Amino acid sequence: MAYLTQPDYVKYVCSCGQMKPITSLYFCRHCLKIRCGFCICHEVDSHYCANCLENMPSSEARLKKNRCSSCFDCPSCFHTLSTRATLTQPRPDPAAGDAKVENKQAKKxxxxxxxxxxxxxRDVGIPDQPVASGGWPERTNPYAVRINQLLEYYKAIAHQEKQERLDRERKKFPIRGKYITLTDKTGLTGAMARNIAGLPSSESSSSAIANFVPSQASEEVEELSEDYYTKEVNLKQITTMAQRLAAGAPQPTSVSRLQPLARALSVKRSQRCRACDHNLTKPEYNPGSIKFKIELLAYYHMPEVKIISYEPVKPGETTALLLKLTNPTGHEMQIKFMQPEDIPEPEEIEEPQTIEKSLEKSLNLEKDMSWCKVVQRKPRLRAAGRLLAPDQTFTLAQRDDAAEYDDDAQHDTSDIIVWRKLNKLALRLQVVTPAEAEGVESVAGVALALRYSYRNTVPPAAPRDHTLHATLALHLPAIMH
Structure with missing residues (x-):
């Protein structure tokens, strides 16, 4: 017998077919489905610096190129740089007539x-600064002007193509009223709307395209020095590939030209379900807080299954398997074991496609969610053994934090139930392995399904009881014996 504490030995099947441990899954209380990292959408809520915990809005972070202005990383090892203070004696200035500086105080x-x-x-020649925060000089990029010209050119092209696409879509539909668009009714012209939204005007876009000078290849190439292939190379004076890529535009080749790297900002993100567009996780706005306003993790809403111990799985034999079930919710839960093929297929409700719906979608008046549709796939369960599911239904009590440290467990004389403690239950089950099973010597897999009751307490609706299903895959490695 062997005791397993690794969560990866028990994996749950997501609604999209992916198999993940319960600690990597989410549970949507609105559509009552299991969601993994591929079934959710990520949204950036706020930007902050992980070193100084400075919070800034998205517009300010965009202007600062997602970098903190007061925190820096080491360009050599990428650790956080610290500000050190030193006392320097002021030097005499002959031009000002300061011949002696004995009476002057040392400057920090x-x-x-x-x-x-x-x-x-100081290793790269950066002068010391009189203030501790900010003011560190930065080397200008020699190609900054050309990069800005290219950005303006491609923005103008993108704006022109978008305007042409909107004009083509507007011509597809006949005019039904006096006003063609909302701007004609309100008296707001397209140019004024673009100025209010902060978009470039059509005249500026056309002038940027017309005045753009394309790059031209030059036949003159700078020649290499005579000792380029013969001089010795000191690897300590040459930057690595990681150091060059972290420096961005300059990409220095010599260690003496390294500059402090402005620390990249971190983000606090919220996650939404792709099917119903409801929040699954939403953190606090304060960067110093690690709490969540919404935290719909599967660990808090689904029964947790752990492997206590098992006997070596052998082809053609029946072995024992000890599982522990835990109810993390605050309501009583009914659990019954099933076979994966016995789970009923979910009913898919398709909305009728009308002319008005298709018209709104073509005019981009409705949010297009086709890109984030969850693709349903059947999981590939490689099960060498088959679990003998008992016919009875097991009852798990609700979670009680006050009695969590009670060590008294009720031992049962049943052939299936080993012991019962609060919201935990230990079961002894049987696994049948067919004689023609292959690969049992290394890893044996067992697939099972759970039918459990769940009470939904999403406001403002009243609490409702639901019967849900979950498919699990157990991995029983022979190396643990």
């Missing part, structure tokens, strides 16, 4: 230092 200056690799801003 600041520089950046890495506690991991001992890199400092």
């Amino acid at each position: 200056m600041y520089y950046l230092s890495c506690f991991n690799c001992r890199w400092t801003s």
Whole structure:
């Protein structure tokens, strides 16, 4: 017998067919489905710096290129740089007539230092700053002007193509009233609407396209130095590929040209269900808080199954399997074991397609959710054994945090129930392995299904009881024996 504590030995089947542990799944209380990372949409709620916990809106983060202005990373080892203070004696200035500086006090200056690799801003010639926050000089990109021209050119092309597409779609439908568009009714012209929205005007887009000068290849190439192939290479003075890519546009080849890297901002994101568009997780806005406003994890809404121990699985024999069931909800739960093929197929309700719906979709007046449709796939369950599901239904009590530390477990004399403790239940089940099973020597798989009751308490609707199903795959590695 062997005791397993790894969660990956028990995997749940998502509604899209993916198999994941329960700690990596979500449970939507609105459509009552299991969701994995491929069945959810991610939305950025806020930007913040993980070092100084400064919170900033999306517009400000976009202007700062998603970088913090006061925190820096080491360009050598990518650890966070610390600001060090030092006292410097002011030097005499002959032009001002300061011949002696004995009576002047030492001035405090600041520089950046890495506690991991001992890199400092003095190593690359960056002068010390009189203030601790900000003011560190940055090397300008020599190709910044050309990059801005290319950005304006491609933005103008994208705006022109979008306007042509809207004009073609508008011509497909006949005019039914006096006003063609909403702007004609309100007196708001297209140019004024673009100015209010902050979009470039059609005249500026056409002028940007007309005045753009394309790049031209030059036949003159700078020649290499004579000792390029013969001089010795000191690898300590050459930057690595990771250091060059982290530097961005300059990409220095020498260590002496490394610059402190502005720390990238982190984001707090919320996750939505692709099917019903409801929130599954939503964190607090405060960057210093780790709490969630909404946290619909499957670990808190579905019965958790763990493998306590099992006997070695052998072809043509029946072995014992001990499972532990846990009810994480605050309501009583009824659980029954089934075979995966006995789970009923979900009923799919299709909305009728009308002319008005298709017209709104073509005019982009309705949010197009076709890209985020959850694709239903049948899971590939590689099960060498078959679980003998008992006919009885097991009852699990609700979770009680006050009695969580009670060690008294009720032992049962039943052939199936081993012991019962609060919202936990240990069962002894039988696994039958056919004689023609292959690959049992390394890993044996057992597939089973659960039918459990769930009480939905989503406001403002009244609490409702539902009967849900879940498919599980158990991996029983022989290496643990």
